[in-house]
Amino acid sequence: MIRIITADQYETCRPLLRQMFRLRYRVFKERLGWDVETVGDEERDQFDRLDPTYILVLNEDDDVTACWRLLPTTGPNMLRDVFSHLLVDRPVPDAPGTWECSRFAVDCESDGDNCLANLNRVTSELFCGLISHCLRQDVDEVVTVYDIRIGRILPRVGCTPRWRTKPQRIGNFSALAGLFDINNDVLATVMENAGFSSLIEHDPYHLEPLTGLPSLGGPIHTGVPTHAH
Numbered sequence: 301m302i303r304i305i306t307a308d309q310y311e312t313c314r315p316l317l318r319q320m321f322r323l324r325y326r327v328f329k330e331r332l333g334w335d336v337e338t339v340g341d342e343e344r345d346q347f348d349r350l351d352p353t354y355i356l357v358l359n360e361d362d363d364v365t366a367c368w369r370l371l372p373t374t375g376p377n378m379l380r381d382v383f384s385h386l387l388v389d390r391p392v393p394d395a396p397g398t399w400e401c402s403r404f405a406v407d408c409e410s411d412g413d414n415c416l417a418n419l420n421r422v423t424s425e426l427f428c429g430l431i432s433h434c435l436r437q438d439v440d441e442v443v444t445v446y447d448i449r450i451g452r453i454l455p456r457v458g459c460t461p462r463w464r465t466k467p468q469r470i471g472n473f474s475a476l477a478g479l480f481d482i483n484n485d486v487l488a489t490v491m492e493n494a495g496f497s498s499l500i501e502h503d504p505y506h507l508e509p510l511t512g513l514p515s516l517g518g519p520i521h522t523g524v525p526t527h528a529h
Contacts, residue, residue, distance in 0.1 A: 369403040
């Protein structure tokens, strides 16, 4: 399932957040070999101190298997303060309706040889959680820095950027920045491509289901089952 954690939920969700930071450590520090800030076996940076929203994917045992971090572009964020050179001549996104996604991480080790299939599925789940949450926050676009591997998956997921930069080498990988539209049509496309018939409610605020979405065979709420197909 998808779990959305906002700043006022940090205290009650501390065990999940610690799992997330450990997952990021395994992915970014150990697997990818990035030069990242760490605290023990957890990866954290200065942007985690800005009260971001986190999107987590949980398995049937409530273990965190994937994550994403959201920050408004009107304040400090990774694209503006770390990777602005990717934009070249483009202006840095800075608008209340535009948020930045960062720290995308997936625990592929749990699926072994099925890592690619798991990455496709989890990417779809994260986009569903992201879009449904952003729609409630009056956010109509997100910007993110992603590597070439994720770029190859996005067309299959059903999310293609409105614009994207040219890839540039960053350390041991090639990355680019892209801007993605957030609307009901994109959510419906992602769900249809992934074979999700509905989103399962898992909302700390008990919000009402989203309305005005195309019918895909079931009600649409705020989370998505981890094993939806």
